[in-house]
Amino acid sequence: MxxxxxxxxxxxxxxxxxxxxxxxxxxxxxxxxxxxxxxxxxxxxxxxxxxxxxxxxxxxxxxxxxxxxxxxxxxxAPGSSLIKLTTNESKVEIKKQNKGYTDVIDFRAATPAMDHFPRKVWGRLAKEVCYEAPDQLFGYHSPEGLVELKEELSRYLLRTRGVVSDPAQIIITSGATQALSLITELLLKENQLVAVEDPVTDEMRTIFSYGGATIIPVPVDDKGIQPEFLSEDTPPSFIFILPSHQFPLGGTLTIQRRIQLIEYARKFNCYIVEDDYDSEFTYEGTPVHSVQGLDPERVLYVGTFSKILSPALRIGYVVLPEPLIEECKKLKWYTDRHHPSLEQLMLTRFIKEGFLDRHIRKMKRIYKQRREALVSSLKNHFPDSRILGHAAGMHLVVEIPSVDFNGELLDWIKKYSIQIYPVEYYSIIKGLHNHKIVLGYGGLAVEKIEEGVSRLSMAIKSYKK
Ligand SMILES: Cc1ncc(COP(=O)(O)O)c(C=O)c1O
The missing domain is CATH 1.10.10.10 (Winged helix-like DNA-binding domain superfamily/Winged helix DNA-binding domain)
Known part of the structure; x- marks a missing residue:
């Protein structure tokens, strides 16, 4: 020994x-x-x-x-050894198999450009808030969040998204994730059914099912959710929608469908939960206003700073119809008391002093460039490809009719040290999107995007040859 x-x-x-x-x-x-x-x-x-x-x-x-x-x-002593699980070994195995690339290019959707976080301004605001804030800020606060931030948000949302709100209707949450978790708890009282778009982000859908919901898939086309597929016999407690930029297919919901959804919600006494996660970044036409603005009594509007600024901040919010406010505050209180106040004040100043608008303008230029680089690389390497959805956000869906993105091909592609995401992965009803993949470009520099598409092309060409 x-x-x-x-x-x-x-x-x-x-x-x-x-x-x-x-x-x-x-x-x-x-x-x-x-x-x-x-x-x-x-x-x-x-x-x-x-x-x-x-x-x-x-x-x-x-x-x-x-x-x-x-x-x-x-x-x-007997019984003192524990067999190790092999997850890490299989990761090492995948690495060993790769074609000698030293980096992995990950086309993960909804990842912002972390290299452009406004560190200097944020750092300055952190220092200022810490030195200048009154002592009382360092104590306990009420669950809904700082009034100053809610007032700023209310003005910002009206100006940019047509969201109609009194600051009292806003609750600051730990990202959209917590907002959706609170909403699930709030609305799934008697009726456990939740209608979601199909395909949809798996993370958000899982929040509902973990909260006890039975998920009802509603098909999506290039114009977003199709309200005619909502059941009249078993209406849900709420309908979860991503109307500005559907995830993953990228459609923008038409005004006719928005109206249809509201009429359905009114008729069957259910709510609409609108997740407006990346609508600040629209690269063609003018951004369409929120569904909430059409009927603030029927729509719960959820937003986040994860995409505009950084997911590390964990700041999101929900704008609620008046009858739901008090119960939601209670739920927030019992979950984590309230969101950290220092960060809330820093964000308030960030918005008030004009940094948010400036940052969004800058990031819009950067994401637009990245998107254009991705679209043109795809066109070069895959002439038969078709880009789906609205030019917005930080991801796109590409359909390559000649390629079936099955599990075996996806494993093969990994050897080229790239990570791509098939639309099938986000689908509830399987088998309808075999030729489509989601490519996120927000967190990748132009050179990485071009290199990634080139590797994807090499991987597909070399498959089974
Ligand atoms: C549809 C959607 N909404 C919102 C978010 C943001 O979640 P959070 O604010 O909790 O970071 C995500 C994250 O990926 C998302 O995919």
């Missing part, structure tokens, strides 16, 4: 020997009933004092890894 000890590191010798011996027992290298050397023998072979080994043995006996048999010695 041999242990390596390093006297130049901060960890004590006892800790080093303890961890190595414990790991050897846990991973099964030292089987049950193996007899350990005496403390004298082991200390001499490692070159440490006997007291250290004694301390390690005692600790492992106390924890149950070792047992002492009188007059026989110290043994590994």
């Amino acid at each position: 041999w242990f390596h000890v390093d006297r130049s590191i901060q960890k004590t010798l006892t800790q080093q020997i303890y961890e190595q011996l414990r790991n050897s027992i846990l991973n099964g290298e030292l089987n049950r009933d193996v007899k350990l050397p005496s403390t004298r023998e082991l200390s001499t072979s490692i070159g440490v004092s006997r007291n250290i080994v004694l301390e390690v043995y005692n600790q492992l006996v106390d924890e149950g890894y070792l047992i002492v048999r009188p007059r026989s010695g110290t043994f590994v």
